[in-house]
Amino acid sequence: MFADRGKKLAALHDEALRRARDEAAYGWDASPITTARLCAEIWGAIKEEDWSLVCEVSPWVNRWPLRLWNFDKFYQYIGSSGGFGVGYGAPAALGAALANKKHGRLTVTIQNDGDLMYAPGVLWTSAHHHIPLLSVMHNNRAYHQEVMHVQRMADRRSRGIDRASIGTTITDPNINFAMVAKGMGVYSEGPITDPKDLGPAILRAKEVVKRGEPALVEAVTQPR
């Protein structure tokens, strides 16, 4: 009986993976880069390594890693913050990278732009203490969760959504996070807008991280 249930679950799992791969192909060459492609490119670069993903992936990148990657070790996913505190992501990832260092694991985080605005000094700390952390930035140039929330609320009150970007987007000027990282002593590449440049940039950054230093690759991405 258990074996039968196991077979059913395995078939459902294969079907879900097949569907996720189909869905991930939509907009594959789009710019801004899709969150599916972002996550697929990271997976391509790390899957042969002893990796550890130290960021939340829901809702920010549509759970793509959980849908497309193969997780089979407890330390491969840090899970959620619990409190939904924006500004938790960057420092939590760095702490996890420090904890992973003695095990020689390749620590990876998908870093949101809004989250990094809360505590960008984390970058300097990572350089100062030589903490190997591969940050791939999901820069959608907004506190996008707020964009959606304000749109929803304005719509509910029939006010129109044309002003929902006020105070919720991070444009004018666009932030060049790769330059911010460089200024803090962190190896960086980007901002990357052409999706085909992303994979090679992640591979180069990975080599820096494997030498024991932090690195950041900034991708300009779709909102979700």
Ligand SMILES: Cc1ncc(C[n+]2csc(CCOP(=O)(O)OP(=O)(O)O)c2C)c(N)n1
């Ligand atoms: C400390 C704190 N401040 C404000 C919020 C409200 N909030 C929830 S999501 C969000 C925006 C997050 O922006 P970003 O990290 O860039 O992710 P995005 O939604 O753009 O993918 C904000 C401000 C919060 N959850 N925690």
